[in-house]
Amino acid sequence: DVKVTQSSRYLVKRTGEKVFLECVQDMDHENMFWYRQDPGLGLRLIYFSYDVKMKEKGDIPEGYSVSREKKERFSLILESASTNQTSMYLCATWGNTGELFFGEGSRLTVL
C-alpha cells in the first residue's frame, strides 16, 4: 500500500508566522502535489513537482512556496501566514496506474 504521510494533522499559527507543511511518500513516485480544500471550492492545486528540485505552479500559488530536495519529501511553505490561508491542505502522489494517493490532510488555522 502506498503511504503518504503529512507531518501535522492540526496546526494553529498566528498571522505573519512562517509555516512548514511536510509530506513524505514511500513509493518512489515522481509526481507530488499540494492541494487546498475549502467547502464549496473543491480541491484547488497550489503547486506540483515532477522530480527533485522541480516545481510548477498550480492554480493558486500566491502566498505559497514549495521545496523538493529529496524525491520522497515535498514541503509546502507559507512565508507569512494570513487568515485567508486557514484551510485543509492535502498532499498527494501520482501512482503508476494514474491514481492519486492522498495524505490524511493538515488542517491549518491562522489566527
Added chain:
Amino acid sequence: GENVEQHPSTLSVQEGDSAVIKCTYSDSASNYFPWYKQELGKRPQLIIDIRSNVGEKKDQRIAVTLNKTAKHFSLHITETQPEDSAVYFCAASRWRDDKIIFGKGTRLHILP
C-alpha cells in the same frame, strides 16, 4: 489551463434510486478523467476512471461515460445505498503528463 465544472453541488436521492453527477472540461488535450469519493473526515479515494479512448466504463454499480466532442463526462451510481453518501469529485488531466484539476465536488445524500 484546464477548468472543470461540476454539477450539481448537492444531490439527494432515495435509497435504491440512481444518482448522476455531470462534469465538463475545457482543455481538449485532456485525456484522463478520474472520479474520487471523499467520506466525511477521510481522504479522497479513486473510485473509477476513464481515458479518452473509450466512451464508457462500468464497475459494479458505478459507471462513467465520456463525450469527447462535447467535453463532458458523467458518473452514474445505480441502486444507491447509505454508504454512497459522500462528496464526489470529478477531475481531468493529460495522462501522467500534467497536473490533475478537480471540480468543486458534489455532496450526495442517500435518503432512507
